[in-house]
Amino acid sequence: MxxxxxxxxxxxxxxxxxxxxxxxxxxxxxxxxxxxxxxxxxxxxxxxxxxxxxxxxxxxxxxxxxxxxxxxxxxxxxxxxxxxxxxxxxxxxxxxxxxxxxxxxxxxxxxxxxxxxxxxxxxxxxxxxxxxxxxxxxxxxxxxxxxxxxRYQPIGFELLPDEFTLSELQTLYETILERSFDKRNFRKKIHDYGLLIETGGMRRGKPHRAARLYRFDTKRYKALEKRGFMFEL
Amino acid sequence: MxxxxxxxxxxxxxxxxxxxxxxxxxxxxxxxxxxxxxxxxxxxxxxxxxxxxxxxxxxxxxxxxxxxxxxxxxxxxxxxxxxxxxxxxxxxxxxxxxxxxxxxxxxxxxxxxxxxxxxxxxxxxxxxxxxxxxxxxxxxxxxxxxxxxxRYQPIGFELLPDEFTLSELQTLYETILERSFDKRNFRKKIHDYGLLIETGGMRRGKPHRAARLYRFDTKRYKALEKRGFMFEL
DNA sequence: TACATTAGTGTAAAATACACACTAACATAC
DNA sequence: GTATGTTAGTGTGTATTTTACACTAATGTA
Structure with a gap:
């Protein structure tokens, strides 16, 4: 044909x-x-x-x-x-x-x-x-x-599993953007957006303190986005 | 064929x-x-x-x-x-x-x-x-x-003539972004970037004070951009 | 149980963004 | 030529945001 x-x-x-x-x-x-x-x-x-x-x-x-x-x-x-x-x-x-x-x-x-x-x-x-x-x-x-x-849209979460730790998130950003972030400032900023939900789970199995697991709150982000909210890191 | x-x-x-x-x-x-x-x-x-x-x-x-x-x-x-x-x-x-x-x-x-x-x-x-x-x-x-x-790249200048006044630039941004800017803050920000060159000319012909004309300094912007500089308004 | 390693937390200083009001200069109308 | 209406042009103090910075807590392994 x-x-x-x-x-x-x-x-x-x-x-x-x-x-x-x-x-x-x-x-x-x-x-x-x-x-x-x-x-x-x-x-x-x-x-x-x-x-x-x-x-x-x-x-x-x-x-x-x-x-x-x-x-x-x-x-x-x-x-x-x-x-x-x-x-x-x-x-x-x-x-x-x-x-x-x-x-x-x-x-x-x-x-x-x-x-x-x-x-x-x-x-x-x-x-x-x-x-x-x-x-x-x-x-x-x-x-x-x-x-x-x-840096302007929360698409980084797509590269992580549904549940992730704040350190994993920070490392992701550092890897992609090839720069480092201050740990406390990074966590404060992320926390202040109120877009992460603590799952209650912990990441264990490594020879150091366990880390809290979070999920990205997609619903809340979409709602905020409509009202003109802008994510920025 | x-x-x-x-x-x-x-x-x-x-x-x-x-x-x-x-x-x-x-x-x-x-x-x-x-x-x-x-x-x-x-x-x-x-x-x-x-x-x-x-x-x-x-x-x-x-x-x-x-x-x-x-x-x-x-x-x-x-x-x-x-x-x-x-x-x-x-x-x-x-x-x-x-x-x-x-x-x-x-x-x-x-x-x-x-x-x-x-x-x-x-x-x-x-x-x-x-x-x-x-x-x-x-x-x-x-x-x-x-x-x-x-807001993140100086493309607005493409909509103005080569020589323009600061008020024209501000009105352009206000028109496109559908918001207003404070005149003094807008001018300060633009001025601090150092990306405008005063041409010496004046925009006359209107029944009010004449306005200075500026050109966008493309060369300087390109140089700064390579060094990681980011325009933002 | 000692050790190595990462998680988790607050504060002070610096930089940036924001709100705000008056004088200067021009063209026009009288 | 003078009064008028209109836009150009300018600085400071306050609030907000960003940045720099150091220690304790918790875990697994040796």
Whole structure:
């Protein structure tokens, strides 16, 4: 079967920058999921997970589908990033790519390699391999967006499990923003927003004092947001 | 001539939200350029200027071309906004639209109607007519982005002439953000950034004290920005 | 039970944001 | 040329926010 149009059309791809974070690591790093391409072009090279838009789905749906196919995860945070359209970004033909970025908490998820017959692996953003196409640029834009956004919207919680400690939260921010926060000031600020609910549970098992567990109060945040409240860290 | 592909492809359109602002008006309003459609679908209705991506141009180029075709202007501020992909956003067939927004100072520009045989007109954002396709949604997203962005990046200057008075700048911010600023605090803040250069000229002609003219110091801003400086109003 | 390690807490100083009112200069009308 | 209406331009004190900073509490392991 083939499809014919009176004007030439670019192919429309969707590529995902899937950020992963594991609070259980001693010095956690922000990671990105890459897959090793099994077909040309760039066969054997690492690339961002992606594929072509199907006509019966929206871009959001296509991105969610790609994410599900690569990670097995559903209902994770994902948002559109930017649409890339350099003329030579794909050597085969004209392809524009609508990039998305997703935030995945790695506790919920362990790689089941070989999902799509393609090898998948997490790489620290500091040690990314060479990437196919213009994916290096896409990652750069995604990082800028994540770093810019996390300070003004409470999306960092998406990288942690439902219940987390204040230290885990602080380390997350320090990791992503590559700066340190004063412990007391950080906790005071977070506490004053009143957006965390103490679950009563404790994080135990480490040879030091146990830490209280909290949940992010999404309902309250959404209510406050409507009234013009702004989160800022 | 026709073009055939093994998989179906959406058409790729580019639509522009062209924001216009005229500091000479007594109570300036943020405006948007709309064109009256001369062809189906939505013939006769107002819509955002736009067209289809051509294969030899990038999305940025296509957006700049559309802007030029509609306004006659070149080298105005324009940036990609978002890509819209609802399945039914175009009744003819599957079309995804990459939206851009542009900032135009209306002093430089007066409408030369009938450019593309299409009627063009500026509408205040408060009194927009019904718009074709999902253009109402596109405008909504563009407004949110503009309001969010103008507070953290000095893009407001793009809506003013090269030389402007501090009152004009303040009125611009008040108009877009729909809030008022204290005159002295506003001027102090702006002044302390050291990003304005006094040109020596004065804005005369009104029956009251003349006002000093300033230029935005783009070079200095770019230099500071690299060192992590953040503009915020 | 000693030790190493992280959790958890308050206060004072500095910086920033905010509220507020008058004089100066211009064009116009008389 | 003088009075009038209107916007330009300026400083200070107060409240709020941000920052810097150090010790005790609790846990698991050796």
């Amino acid at each position: 083939s499809y014919t149009y009176p004007q030439p059309r670019p192919a429309v791809a969707v590529d995902c920058v899937i950020f992963g974070y594991d609070h259980r690591q001693h010095m956690p790093e922000l990671q990105i999921l890459c897959i090793q391409r099994s077909i040309e072009p760039f066969r054997g090279q690492w690339a961002l997970p992606g594929g072509f838009l199907r006509l019966h789905e929206t871009l959001d749906q296509a991105a969610a589908r790609e994410l599900h196919e690569e990670t097995g995860l559903e209902s994770v945070y994902i948002e559109q990033l930017y649409t890339f359209s350099a003329l030579d970004r794909d050597p085969r033909e004209r392809v524009i790519s609508v990039a998305y970025f997703a935030l995945v908490n790695l506790e919920r998820y362990t790689l089941h390699a070989g999902t799509d017959a393609a090898q998948a692996a997490w790489f620290s953003v500091a040690k990314l391999p060479a990437l196919a196409f213009d994916h290096k640029m896409i990652v750069k834009v995604a990082l800028e967006r994540l770093r810019g956004k996390i | 026709s073009y055939t592909y093994p998989q179906p492809r959406p058409a790729v359109a580019v639509d522009c939200v062209i924001f216009g602002y005229d500091h000479r008006q007594h109570m300036p309003e943020l405006q948007i350029l709309c064109i009256q459609r001369s062809i189906e679908p939505f013939r006769g209705q107002w819509a955002l200027p736009g067209g289809f991506l051509r294969l030899h141009e990038t999305l940025d180029q296509a957006a700049a071309r559309e802007l030029h075709e509609e306004t006659g202007l070149e080298s105005v501020y324009i940036e990609q906004l978002y890509t819209f992909s609802a399945l039914d956003r175009d009744p003819r067939e599957r079309v995804i639209s990459v939206a851009y927004f542009a900032l135009v100072n209306l002093e430089r520009y007066t409408l030369h109607a009938g450019t593309d045989a299409a009627q063009a007109a500026w509408f205040s954002v408060a009194k927009l007519p019904a718009l074709a396709f999902d253009h109402k949604m596109i405008v909504k997203v563009a407004l949110e982005r503009l309001r969010g962005k103008i």
